[in-house]
Amino acid sequence: MKYVETTARPGQAASGIPDVDVTLHVNGDVCRLRIDSRVTLLDALRDHLGLTGAKKGCDQGACGACTILVEGKRIVACLALAAQYEGQEITTIEGLSDNDEPHPMQAAFARHDAFQCGYCTPGQIMSAVSLMAEGRARSDEDVCEFMSGNICRCGAYPNIRAAIREVASEGNDASL
Template sequence: MDVTVRLAINGRVAELELDNRVTLLDAVRDHLDLTGTKKGCDQGACGACTVLLDGKRVVSCLVLAAQCDGREVTTVEGLGARGRRHPVQEAFVRHDAFQCGFCTSGQIMSAVALLDEGRAGSDEEVREFMSGNLCRCGAYPNIVAAIREVARVDGERR
């Protein structure tokens, strides 16, 4: 059965006619051509498909697009402003916090959320709240360093 789904995605409104079984991940990638969000395990275990839904991180492979009708979705393409990278994206570059890059968008989206949640007080806390995002290349120390740098800079601005 098809449903009409209206999403506020990365600051724009999109109206899609979708099978009611289509996941948010597939809607974003296949129907909106926002391919920064990656399909990893398709079972909610790796975090590669992490996006923000109403400002909270979700693994988009486990959320039906129909559940998101009228809600705000932010993908990695929606971060930053006026052609500039988000501070987390910049820190990932500075700290070489990615290797193959497959998990990077999910890592970045989770990092943005945990920083917004105020959960970057220590390396251990960052590791705990990033534990749902797997990196097969083992860039974890660099990911933690990038997140902690942004947390320190944000803390100094306040």
């Protein structure tokens, strides 16, 4: 476990809004930040911690590009304030692999070419990992329903479903 501390506030002017001290547990690291209280979890991860895997898509919670796991459950990080997640275990796509070995879902996505442009891929993978942990990958219909919060503009949905089916059928522990 490493400690990361930052007081930088990139791109923000003095706003009169008080800063808050926040300790986030991200991918096994303890990260102490001093940030504007309005900073989203997505912006804290990307702008303050340099973890750019979660993408900023719609910035309205509709596309799923920013999906991460908090305490093993998926959330869209663009709608969450960083200060709300103090002390909770946060996992991003960067923290999903184990000792440089890809997570079974990451490997299945690669085998099935379940990405085209790749922009949505981190959010899709994080949702798929959560879907498996929730036990909701019983059928293609279930996968479609429970992955519906993640949009792929390239249309790689059949390959995404194939990757999820593979991991589900192998009985891999695709959770964290």
